[in-house]
Amino acid sequence: MAGNGSENGAPAAHGGQLDLPIRPRRNRRTAALRAMVRETHVTPADLILPLFVVDGRDVREEVKSMPGTSRLSRDRIVAQARTAHALGIPAVALFPVIDEGLKDAHATEGANPDGLLQLTVADLKQAVPDMLVITDVAMDPYSSDGHDGLVVDGEIVNDPSVDILCGMAVTQAEAGADLVAPSDMMDGRVGFIRDALDDAGFTDTGILAYSAKYASAFYGPFRDALDSAPKHGDKKSYQMDPANRREALREVLLDLDEGADMVMVKPALPYLDVIAAVKQESTVPVAAYQVSGEYAMIKAAAANGWLDEAAVVMETVTAIKRAGADLILTYFAIDVARRVGA
Ligand code: PBG
Numbered sequence: 001m002a003g004n005g006s007e008n009g010a011p012a013a014h015g016g017q018l019d020l021p022i023r024p025r026r027n028r029r030t031a032a033l034r035a036m037v038r039e040t041h042v043t044p045a046d047l048i049l050p051l052f053v054v055d056g057r058d059v060r061e062e063v064k065s066m067p068g069t070s071r072l073s074r075d076r077i078v079a080q081a082r083t084a085h086a087l088g089i090p091a092v093a094l095f096p097v098i099d100e101g102l103k104d105a106h107a108t109e110g111a112n113p114d115g116l117l118q119l120t121v122a123d124l125k126q127a128v129p130d131m132l133v134i135t136d137v138a139m140d141p142y143s144s145d146g147h148d149g150l151v152v153d154g155e156i157v158n159d160p161s162v163d164i165l166c167g168m169a170v171t172q173a174e175a176g177a178d179l180v181a182p183s184d185m186m187d188g189r190v191g192f193i194r195d196a197l198d199d200a201g202f203t204d205t206g207i208l209a210y211s212a213k214y215a216s217a218f219y220g221p222f223r224d225a226l227d228s229a230p231k232h233g234d235k236k237s238y239q240m241d242p243a244n245r246r247e248a249l250r251e252v253l254l255d256l257d258e259g260a261d262m263v264m265v266k267p268a269l270p271y272l273d274v275i276a277a278v279k280q281e282s283t284v285p286v287a288a289y290q291v292s293g294e295y296a297m298i299k300a301a302a303a304n305g306w307l308d309e310a311a312v313v314m315e316t317v318t319a320i321k322r323a324g325a326d327l328i329l330t331y332f333a334i335d336v337a338r339r340v341g342a
Contacts, residue, residue, distance in 0.1 A: 040322040042314070044088030044337035048134065048287070048329040052225050053077050053120045054097040065221035066292055067299050069331050071097050074120050078127045087337035091132035093181065093329055094120055097226050098141050106150065107142035111167035118175035125176035134208055135172040137165050137193065138184040146223075146230040148184035149238060156237055161186045166196035173202040179261070183210040185238040191258030208287060209260035212248035212274055215239035218267045218293030225292065248274045249281050260284060262327070267291040269316055272323040279324025288325035290316065295331045314339060 027037050052071040054061065059073035072080060081092050096117040102109045109115055117135060124133050138148040139161065145151040149161030161184065169180045180197070182189050190209050197205050215236045223229040240247055252263050263282055265275045266289035279286050294316070302309035313332045320328050330336065 040318055042317050042321050042328070042336060042340055044340065045090055046321060046326070046328055047089045047317075047333040047337060048091045048093050048327055049080075049084045049089055049333035050093045050095060050289075050329055050331060051077055051080060052095050052097055053116060055099065055116055063221065063225040065224045065296050066331065067303065069225070069295070071225060074116075074123050077120055078123055081124055081128050081131050084334055084337070085128050085131045087334060089333050089337050091134055091178075092124070093134040093136065094124075095136050095222075095226060096120070096141050100227070103142055103144040105144055107139035107164055107168070110139060110142040110164070111171050113171050113174060115171070118171055121172060121175035121177050132178040133176065134179045134181050135169075135175075135177040137169045137172065137180050137182040137189075139164060139168075140184075140228045140230075141226050143228075145232070146228055147233075148235065149186050154233070158186050158188070162189045162192050165189050166192050169193045170196050170200045170202070173197055173200065173205040177205060179206040179208045181208040181210060181264070183213060183266075185210065185213050185235075185240070188258070190255045190260050194259040206261040207259060208262040208264060209255040210266055210289075211252045211255040211260065211263040212265045212271075212278060213239050214242045214267065214271065216242060216267050216270075216291065216293070218270070218291045221292035221296045242270075245274055245277055248278060252278050252281055256283060262287055264289060264329075265325070267294055268320045268325065268328065268330075269294055272319060275320065275323040275325050285326040286324055287327040287329060288320050288323075290320060290328060290330040290332070292331070298332075310335070310339065 028034055054071040054073055056073045057075055060076055061071045063069050094117055098109060121133050121135060124131060140146055140148045147156050149156040150164060165182060165184055172180050182193060190207055193207060255263055262285045264287040265271055265278055268288040268290040275288050298309060298312050301307040313335060317328055317330060317336055
């Protein structure tokens with residue numbers, strides 16, 4: 001390189017100035033320059049706010065392992081959705097907290113047209129019609145076993161579970177869900193849910209598939225929020241091994257074949273390489289879920305004064321978008337939207 005070294009190995013300097021024609025720092029000199037050359041912008045339109053809905057009225061119960069996030073009753077969910085909508089957040093993703101007494105092995109309550117989730121969807125679509133409502137399709141909030149599929153002799157059986165999931169998805173569509181989001185990781189569920197929705201006349205209800213959902217230890221606080229931890233065993237026979245990336249592509253390609261309208265990678269920050277790989281293969285929008293444990297880690301460190309919460313949150317969501325996510329589910333959605341403006 002011309003001029004970058006001298007004969008004795010020291011850099012060539014002129015009055016303390018190096019002969020350096022190329023200086024990347026020029027583009028970082030001022031805030032205006034940095035803003036002009038910034039490659040990734042997170043906007044409120046990228047965000048999806050997950051919400052935990054609980055029975056009752058005027059209820060707000062903070063989730064212990066998720067400070068700043070609460071289980072909300074339907075009326076409060078509507079209020080929270082209005083806040084999010086006003087900030088430009090286009091969608092909420094709903095997760096119901098189900099009474100232990102309503103849980104059974106077949107997650108029967110999940111397909112109750114008058115169930116908590118279905119009623120909340122209807123409330124939201126009436127109160128804030130433009131807010132997109134995404135519902136979770138999985139058995140665990142309703143299952144006495146705490147698994148996403150049906151347990152028979154200690155095994156999570158695939159095909160009977162798919163049948164149950166289809167029933168749940170149809171009642172969610174009936175209630176008005178814009179997108180149903182199967183998070184169960186049973187084989188073939190996207191295709192069968194698509195058929196079930198179409199047969200019931202819901203050809204316009206979309207499917208956001210949790211395609212690459214890993215068997216992650218980062219879901220712990222979510223399971224506290226819903227009281228939905230598996231009563232026995234773990235989820236490794238259906239959720240993916242964190243060590244695998246190519247398998248994520250296999251799952252994504254299958255879900256696309258089966259009719260997924262959007263695909264998801266979950267968790268987000270520990271899986272940026274997977275997000276990037278999925279973005280390359282996917283012909284539909286790619287979502288990433290910054291999950292409860294990712295949220296809890298930031299909150300805990302910030303509470304101790306060890307991290308600057310606002311800065312770290314912006315850095316993480318920006319990284320997730322930079323990796324390739326078109327949409328980000330995050331419990332920080334309202335904070336981020338407030339920060340970046342509409
Ligand atoms: C369950 C489901 C889980 C999450 C979303 N849907 C937990 C699990 O699979 O055990 C996790 C979300 C989070 O941790 O924020 N179907």
